[in-house]
Amino acid sequence: MSRTHATEPVDLVLPSRLRRGLTVGVLLVIAAAILGIVSTWPGTVPVGSPAQAQGDLVHGVVVSAHDRSCPGQFAEDRLPDGTMPTTVECPEAVVQTDDGTRQTVIVPPATFHGGLGAGDRVVLTHYPADVAGQDTWVFSDVDRRLPLAVTVGVFVLLTVLVARRRGVVALLGLGLGAVAIGGYVLPALLTRQDAVVVGLSATTAVMAVVAYLTHGFSTRTTVAFLGTVAGLLLTAAAAVLAVGAARLTGLDDETAAGVTALTGAVDLRGVVLAGALVAALGLLNDVTITQAAAVWELRAADPGAGFARLFGAGMRIGRDHLASTVYTVAFAYAGAALPTLMFLRLYPQPFGGVIGSTAVAEEIVRTAVGGAVLALTVPLTTALAAALVLRSRPHPDAPLAVAD
Template identity: 65%
Template structure:
């Protein structure tokens, strides 16, 4: 009885030495440029804001009870839906057993109270010491979320390590490096008004240069993904500058942005929008480029004699599906972030044109569109680079042969 079988698919042979040397030189050049950008924009004399009260400190305690009492309406948010200001409103107070300092009563924002505040909740207060004849005072700060946050993070780390194993650990290290870059370079540099595009590009490129090899190992496939990511970041930067400038987005759509401007007196929040768009695009681009590079390598392993055209076509079939799903991810992620603004706009019953023209919504639309543009360009660029390199690699001996 006659039978046949095909040898299992084997990965293509290593790339020619000269090709590998060129790839290495390109990656090193990119990293050198990124390092130069970080050095040029490294923050010095970072401004800081003071509470204005010497000795003010955060203390923590447990809520023992809450109550409502009538008080005069003084805050803008206490206006009625028709725009008028009532004479009196119901104001909530909370009694808090402060750790090591007894029980105090503090006013609580109405939104916090109605959102759920009751006995047993751990909270943080700001304590202002007595001075110049004024008595010691306590002011509401926020809930004390340290324990639940710690639990969530520990569970996240455990699942990541258990499922991802070595790669999971590497991914966590990469997250730490990315967080450090944002904390010690991006944020301080923006506060000292360094060029936002240079800051975002240099930090993102340098961090990804470390993280991607740490997570996926040293290989030509990883290098293709890295170079594809860098290309996507460049496209993101160009598209973001054109879109933000053309839309006159100044980043002044929320209270935090306004507070930053007031406290620093000079920070260009347009730059914050640009840098934020670059940082947000980083994870998406890395996901797509890794997938595209892997797809091309897998196609060549299954079809050892496939040339550039076949490899590119097969890779793009995967890329189109991935692009479509990722666009949904980007759009709905930004929509979720803008949901409070959407609720407010809906309450005012604004026309669709006016809704889209508002700064907060326009900023999210620009981010989504820029992310989509970057992804649409990055997929074919990465796929083409991977196909070109893999097509140049020699076919492993015996690959694809049929024996009987």
């Protein structure tokens, strides 16, 4: 007599008392996150209003673009040795604006050499006539709305086609994260709320919604959620220590001066702290979900395995995942920091000076903190999953996964 082969992992359920305890624990964590959001909800966010008249953004199409030279006279024209060159590049572009006028503007050399030419859409800034009656037109940027829309559209389409329902849910989670950052995290930081509370509250709340929405209500999801929360707490503690010791601000000197002038905030370390928590969320979610699922699969494959065997096998999987994740994160940060590294390469400094620079030090701290927390989160999540799966029993209605 043949028995049904299960195509999905056997549905395991916990004893009622333990299940209720886990539910209460998860609800307490979510309640703490909600309380943190409420207590740090931002008030009125300051908005810059320069004394000079604000320029109007005007879109248009490049009619022609050509290179030319002009005398060096500005600070950014200076050479690395401090001397002012006699001439510098001052490319020009003739732009037909959408409102029917034709303007000639100076274009940044990097933009010109990046391939700017006839037919490209650009954005100009129009400053109304001054006291002398003269309008001013300034090149603002390339109009990237269409290529960005196409790129995002392809990403969304492929995600939905390949991952189907889970892809849709993942995209919803991505949107939720964007709303949380734009609607809560940034305003809260700009109004000088506690960065650790803001970061922990936002990431925990987002994780709660995304995890259960994507993976369903199950013990495996709960293990991943609790493992992620533990990782976020470790990340907060490690980031506070590392950022404080390294005196990191999260902003370069020019940006820091602007934010300080608008908000009155002198200590901007919260930018790095909250950023470390937001960055850690995706990494931790990936690792904890994988570890919980791995232990459940190992239990289904070997129902007689004890804690030591499940934990050991889960850790063998976790070590490979951890190793690949750490260097993936390091390369991702290095890729994002390439422009900064290139700039530092043009101004030779001792190795210690380069490593200690603000931009490089922040990437090192983020990578080191993320790697250290992942190294702790993998065994924590694996141990919790192994302990709970051993207390679980097959659901009465689950199909039997045995061979003929």
